[in-house]
Amino acid sequence: MKIGLIGTGRIGAFHAETLRGVPGVTDLVVADADTARATSLAATLGIRAAGSIDDLYADGLDGVVITAATSAHAPLIHQALDAGVPVFCEKPVALDVTGTRGVVARAQDGDAPVQIGFQRRFDAGYRAAREALRSGELGWLHTLRACTSDRTPPPAGYIPTSGGLFRDCSIHDFDILRWLTGREVVSVYAQGANRGADFFAAGGDVDTCAALLRFDDDTLATVTATRYNGAGHDVRLEVCGSEGARFVGLDDRAPLPSAEPQLSWQQADIPYATFMERFRAAYVTELGVFADVAAGRTPSPCSPAEALEALYVAEACERSRRTGEPVALADIRGAADT
Structure with a gap:
């Protein structure tokens, strides 16, 4: 071939x-x-x-x-x-x-x-969490908490053509949440902030964001992202149900330094530095x-139509960030139709 x-x-x-x-x-x-x-x-x-x-x-x-x-x-x-x-x-x-x-x-x-x-659809942890949820082992789902945190920011020249933090980075979380749950997002409320380099704001972007998503079965999800996570590259998902939970990304290189005085587990000596390290096997x-x-x-396994659905969520988050108001996904689809 x-x-x-x-x-x-x-x-x-x-x-x-x-x-x-x-x-x-x-x-x-x-x-x-x-x-x-x-x-x-x-x-x-x-x-x-x-x-x-x-x-x-x-x-x-x-x-x-x-x-x-x-x-x-x-x-x-x-x-x-x-x-x-x-x-x-x-x-x-x-x-x-x-x-x-x-x-x-x-x-x-x-x-x-x-x-x-x-x-992420090919990552062993995400696949195991999806199987546990869909088998009924976790009961009914009530909360999802997703984060994507880069250790260091991209170069300034990348930002103007990146599409912004929601479209470039958090879109991975939006896709995996839809894929894992089999449900659709109906509304979002999002915020963004700039505490780092000036080139993010100059490019109309943010270096840190948070979004609250509501799914069509009333499951709630939080999605956060940042370009400045000094502890390391951190990508995790918490899947919380009425009968159990699964936590994706809690492996021996997760950048999670604990503030507690006693631990029963080993903290990472060499935390993930990049997404390529974190997802090498998945790639x-x-x-x-x-x-x-x-x-x-x-x-x-992932068509352009699936990618479009994740983009709708990212677009809704970006509109919410700019307006300060909740945004319904139906409004994003409708605007695209006009």
Whole structure:
């Protein structure tokens, strides 16, 4: 199986290295608008680099992995679908609802499958919590508490094209909460703050946020995120039911220094520093599944339509943050329809 990869920055290089070990992938070719960067990565990994994205497709592909800048995702997905090539694209599909809806419509009209990269769906902890909830072991669900906390902020140049903290970061929490519960968010109330570098506010973004979500069965969820978590990279989920609970992310590298004088467990000596460390195993599983999707052995586990639903929640949170008012998801969908 020949796989192409477009975008050879940090996550692209990480995925390229992972793809080399995916069963069935016998040929990996990379491309980037920055041809020197693609050539350098290819030399490091002992793979091939295409002179351009057009050259990549001319070489013939069984699948393509898109890890380019967010602003390029939608055009690159359309290009892959026009070529009839199965595509994996890192989230988000696009920076806005209109662009995402365009990809949803194109994917539904085409024959090639599209898989969007929400890697938490492939994390062992999240999958175990979902199984426990859906089996009835936890009883009825009353509260979810999710957090995504980066240890250090991204560079200033990343913020203007990121879509903002809710769309870029918390969207992972919105997707996993929908996936885990099987329920839909009906309303949100969100706040944001800036205590760190000035470039967040200058870009119309925030470096810390909190949102309260209400689901269609009246389950409540809190979602928090920050770019400045000095203890380490912290991604966790508390799933609390009437008969039991599950806590995702409480492993031996969780950055949770306790203030209590006595502990019965070992605190992390080397806490997670990045999302790639925290979700390395999930990324490996996710790309292995994409190989099966590209080969026609399994349907896409996360379609653009699923990604659109998570984006609606992010859009509602961003509107709530800016207005200071609760926002109904129906209003976001309705505004997108007009």
